[in-house]
Amino acid sequence: MRRRLIQSTLAVVLVVIAVFGVSLVIVETRTISNSAQERVxxxxxxxxxxxxxxxxxxxxxxxxxxxxxVTQDRYAEIRIPGRTVIQVGTKPQGDVIKATARGEEGETVLVQEPRSTVTREVGRTLLIIGLVALLAVIAAVLLAIRQANRLASPLTDLAETAERLGSGDPRPRHKRYAVPELDRVADVLDASAERIARMLTAERRLAADASHQLRTPLTALSMRLEEITLTDDPDTVKEEATIALTQVERLTDVVERLLTNARDPRTGSAVTFDLDEVIQQQLAEWRPAYRGVGRAIVSSGKRNLRAVGTPGAVAQVLAALIENSLMHGGGTVALRTRVTGNQSVVEVTDEGPGVPADLGARIFERAISGRNSTGIGLAVARDLAEADGGRLEMLQAQPPIFGLFLSSTPPQKRTAEDGEPTVR
Structure with missing residues (x-):
């Protein structure tokens, strides 16, 4: 493309130079000849x-x-009646320019000038025109190269950007070229790159969240199944199978929740539910793991609390906090419930060293971890809490206290028929 642009531009310039150059040469040659004749x-x-x-x-x-x-390089011949012919200068040989004039006394004056003087002047003019034409060609080549680079280089950049998008590198370049058409293509590619980046981020986030959120239910389910394989007591088998089915239901809820958040993180399914029931379910689920390491998990505080949210999501948030205390904390883990304003609060604390000072509020950022863990548990927990209008905060770093704030006011929505708010 670059070569074609240069060739086409140069061809146009050469045609223009040929047309106007030949015309100029003809005009200048005639002008010089006429001027020489007029001088003679x-x-x-x-x-x-x-x-x-x-x-x-x-x-x-x-x-x-x-x-x-008589001007130099000219020859003059004066004929006066009755006198000898007077000659001034050297008579030129070959082609000449001549002029004759008669005086009032009957004399005749003949002036001749060699045509070579005109030829030399025409040659100088042609040389000047040729130099100007050469400069015009050089300028045209340079301009053509500049224009070709200006158009071809952006196209090369855009092709590289499209290739990077196809190879899985969705970083937008935000580079513009001062050419409206090319800038429009660059805008479209950058917008596509941002959309692809968001899609890839959502997919990676879903994979990370799924691996993290499914690990605990699968571990609990595996423990229940192991209990079944190690006992011959039908009652124990029935009890453990019932608990295993509960774990399966929780797994199903976790998967549905993850898929819902992947489609639209703002989508919630908040309802009014019994907070004590969710807490007791988590205590029953985690007690075996805590007993296995010689620790205890207890609950205290206000009872019979009602909260607004998605029970499965609240269970996942509490599971993340309890697991975090199991992995990074120490001593007894306590779940305390209280009421503040129109919110129900669940606090999770332990007797461990707490959150390092260098982490602080960054504890909720993804990939931030005080030890060798995934660093996404608390980030996922905060997202789940905020999806239904709640919030998760670190109330104290040492000893650690995390608070899950849930609204106790039932959500309202307007019906399509009368526009009046209805409680669900």
Whole structure:
């Protein structure tokens, strides 16, 4: 493309130079020839006038007297009736430009000039025109190269950007080229890159969240199944199977919740539910794991609390906090419930060293972890809490206290028929 642009631009310039250059050469040649003829005619008239004035004054007319009146490289011949022909200068050979003038006293003046003087002047003019044409060609080539680079380089950049998008690198370049059409293509590619980046981020986030959120229910389910395989007591088998089915239901709820958040993180399914029931379910689920490491998990505080949210999501948030205390904390883990304003609060605390000072509020950022863990548990928990209008905060770093704030006011929505708020 770059070569074609240069060739087309150069071809246009050469055509223009050829058309106007030839016309200019013809015009200048005629102008120079006519100007030379006019000079010779003027010279003949001037000499005739000089000779007339001397004849009228009875003065001598000789070659020596007229030599200073004839321009160099010209030849003059004066014929006066009854006198010898007067010659001034050297008579030119070959083609000449000549002019004849008659005086009032009957004399005849002939002036000749070699045509080579005109040829030399025409040659100088042609040289100047040629140099100007050469400069125009050089300028055209440079301009063509600049324009070709200006158009071809952006296209190369855009092709590389499209190739990077196809190879899985969705970073937008935000590069513009001062060409409206190319800038429009760049805008579209950057917008596509941002959309692809969001899609890839959502997919990776879903994979990370799924691996993290499913680990605990699968571990609990595995423990229940192991209990079944190790006992012959039908009652124990029935009890453990019932608990295993509960874990399966929780797994189903976790998967549905993750898929819902992947489609639209703002979508919630908040309802009014019994907070004590969710807390007791978590205590029953985690007690075996805590007993296995010689620790205890207890609950205290206000009872019979009602909260607004998605029970499965609240269970996942509490599970993340309890698991975090199991992995990073120490001593007894306590779940305390209280009421503040129109909110129900669940606090999770332990007797461990707490959150390092260098982490602080960054504890809820993804990939931030105080130890060798995934660093996404608390981030996922905060997202789940905020999806239904709640919030998760670190109330104290040492000893650690995390608070889950849930609204106790039932959500309202307007019906399509009367526009009046209805409680669900």
């Amino acid at each position: 005619d003027s010279e003949a008239l001037r000499l005739a006038s000089i000779v007339d004035s001397r004849l009228v004054g009875s003065e001598n007319v000789t070659a020596e007297i007229l030599r200073d009146q």
